[in-house]
Amino acid sequence: MIITDTHTHLYSEAFDTDRKAMIERAISQNVSRFFIPAIDSTYTKAMMALEADFPDHVFLMMGLHPTSVKDNYKEELKHVEDLLAKRHFYAVGEIGIDLYWDTSTLSIQQEAFKCQIELAKQYDLPIVIHCRNAFDEIFEVLEEVADDKLFGIFHCFTGTLEQAHRAISYNMKLGIGGVATFKNGKIDQFLKAIDLKHIVLETDSPYLAPKPYRGKRNESAYITKVLEKLADIYSVSEEKIAEITTANSKDIFGI
Template identity: 75%
Template sequence: MDTKTIITDTHTHLYSEEFKEDRNEMIQRAIDAGVSRFFIPAIDSSYTASMYDLEKAYPENVFLMMGLHPTHVKEDYEAELQHVKEELTKRKFYAIGEIGIDLYWDKTHLKEQQDAFRTQIQLAKEYQLPIVIHCREAFDEIFEILEEEKSDDLFGIFHCFTGTYEQAVRAISFNMKLGIGGVVTFKNGKIDQFLQQIDLQHIVLETDSPYLAPVPYRGKRNESSYILNVASKLAEIYRVSVAEIAEKTTENSKAIFGI
């Protein structure tokens, strides 16, 4: 790939504890590989300071989101949402995320998750920001809220998309791009079977590092440089060069994040 090719990782938890031994080396590996734009989702207030530190260290490369992750919606979720609201008044963010519904680990807080998702969609509209959706075993619940909230000013990314072709089409109908990561390289990932029917303009690349490493690193710690394995798989699916995948998906990321 030529040196001008820019790859965008639209979803990476670079502040994760899993990188504490070698964070700077790991980020440098990615930058050396052409991955020069990192969009950083929030989880909850306990990570805010480390997100700001990361941005300070890499001001040209790191772009922050603000939000409350659905698996961190607990009894104190209203205080956490208050933190999100306060941070939004202080500075610029590039998205509200990651937000959504996760029924894989725990179903006890479904009502709170729905409320937090709705509230944060409304914040995104207020600040004219995209949303970045986390969905695990909750397509119906998420689509129900997107249907209620749908409007021209609601747009974003369906992060780590693992649904069916029908669900992909539906997600796109809500002005969402599909975040494609390591799952596309898995033998049982299934999305590789229909992706070529989805126009490349609806796709962005992501790693979700340190999670969901692509083949051949599956089961190991993921990192942003491994996005090249995802790009290679997409190049194979769409029968275009990796450079074209990089260019188109970066263009798509700019359409969402405005940068």
């Protein structure tokens, strides 16, 4: 059984004391494919080091996270553009709009989001979308740029069934993580109405740990709890969930 974590910040400072052991713990539990989203240029060196240490397991994305869209966002976008021109990445992400922390940057977040979608299309890459308090704003941009070259993952999907279908209509898979295990997470109530061909698994570690680890540091090994939950929701084996979601990840990332 191969389990794919399509979204994990393994370079995070939260893992500085035990990163190698934490990754090996995940691999020992069949979590052997880690897709690593970017945040901004301050993490690029750590991402490259992670890839060098685990070349058979770690696959990097490149992008500017919406909460890092600040006054210097044009320089940060140039960094993304330069690296995409220099070497291969598996996606442009994570990108999108976040109105939880700061609504004043909406216009430049929208600009950065559109710019990076165009870069993804230029390199025939998927996008990985971060959306917080911003479904309407995200969908507005996707509607504007939608075409056959737009595809990717709606990371950490926590919307409604209607929003799920709309995300899928833009060639997005839904990234399902720890929230599916929460008592008040809500998505578990309608997930069975979504065909498994539209689902990928993720942790977003070190954030959003699933039950019974909720509130603690998340790690990629805990994706097995998400796997268990989806097996229960869909009434199929954990092996089947792993097989389908890993195949879906290969369709998106090309590896």
